[in-house]
Amino acid sequence: MQIPPILSAPLHMIPIPLIERICRLMFGRIAKAHPGLFERLDEHREKRFAFLPTDLPLAFVVVPGRQEISVLRKPVDVVADCVTEAPLFLLLALMEGRCDADALFFSRDLSVTGDMEAMLAMRNALDASNIDLQKDLAKLAGPFAPIARRVIGEVRDRALKDQMRPAGEAAAWN
């Protein structure tokens, strides 16, 4: 599932510091809900992980050990140890461990470059963490938390359903 340009277009106008502030708030909330989140990163904790949603005009760079997240506007030459590119909903599904990264790599829906040890450690740390964005982030909406929970849940269900390929598209080799 791709974010349609009509929905991503306003992001060209919103000031980066505002987007960054929201992202930091969300990152902080997730880190608080999952205190052991980056324990599996070991020596890769201080590395720069870039995530480039292919359907957004933005790039995100995370330094887990410092709980630091920065947002950049595309086009940009990202300075990072490793870079992951995929549609936003797939990146979020990977964060929750709802999709298998290897399968997305095989199907070419996901591309990775740079330090593969760091990237693999990040993938495994996220997969082990039991992040649930619906549960973890809805609280940020304060009194509107129940509505936020429902909306996040519905969008997620639709995105995951979309990702399931029809059987028979892949082949038996012999």
Next chain:
Amino acid sequence: MELICPAGTPAAFHEAVDAGADAVYCGFRDETNARNFPGLNFSREELKQSIAYAKSRGTQTFVALNTFMRAGAEEIWYKGAADAVASGADALILADFGLMAHVAERYPQQRLHVSVQASASNPDAINFLVDAFNAQRVVLPRTLTIADIARIGKNIRCEMEVFVFGGLCVMAEGRCSLSSYATGKSPNMNGVCSPASHVRYRKDGGELVSELGEFTINRFPAGEAAGYPTLCKGRFDIADSNGYAFEDPVSLDVMGELEALKAAGVKALKIEGRQRGKAYVAEVVSTMKAALNSPPERRAPLLARLRSMSEGQKTTSGAYEKRWR
């Protein structure tokens, strides 16, 4: 037949148990484990908790200590065995004869399985391990035909476990030196085949280029399904041709041969994939469990949906049905 399922993290372990695994296999976060990948595997405490969860659901846990001990550093493996036994592991999966001897002597009640990494692939080798170390099960390599398995089964004094789904290693496991040749690290000694530290992906025009050490493993044109960066599944220039020298990027699936495997005397069916995510484990284990409980004619449609999750998005019965070139 039992279904033996992989887990690289406690989250994947829970998924495997909940999806109906008869046993889950896993390992410690160190070099005792042939899947010693960054961020993967279990701490001592995680293993204890996972085993307790498995026991509460009637599922067994097998702990893989399936690399070869480094001379002078044997204590790492001995400690791993001691901790796995103390945690209540139902079986230890071992490759090193020295470690088998240690476990057989120190923990005679502990069930011992021979890892595929031990390269025990004929009745003499297997029976030696049964007699010497009281091995109760052998995991056979993916290089045998079903007829070979049946012949072995008639002549050994332990149970047989075979891989039926997931990554396809086409080499003499435990003795393969391709990864060592390219990177200096191997699954046998370091627990890593094509270590991530030596893997590089780059884009070249529309192509995805995968490299291992100084070797280009493959160039995937836009739209072509990709595979792991292993030398055994690389596409190379050989004389005047360009192609796969050993094997294509493809996964194993012999679930269509369940009846034949059962007739051959196979006791347990193993799913490869401790390095895969919990979503993969949940999907594969639940589908395989459903396939096992279905009549043969209903299995193929159930299993077809797993192909899109497989390496190269293709599956093969590999050596089990030796029909390839």
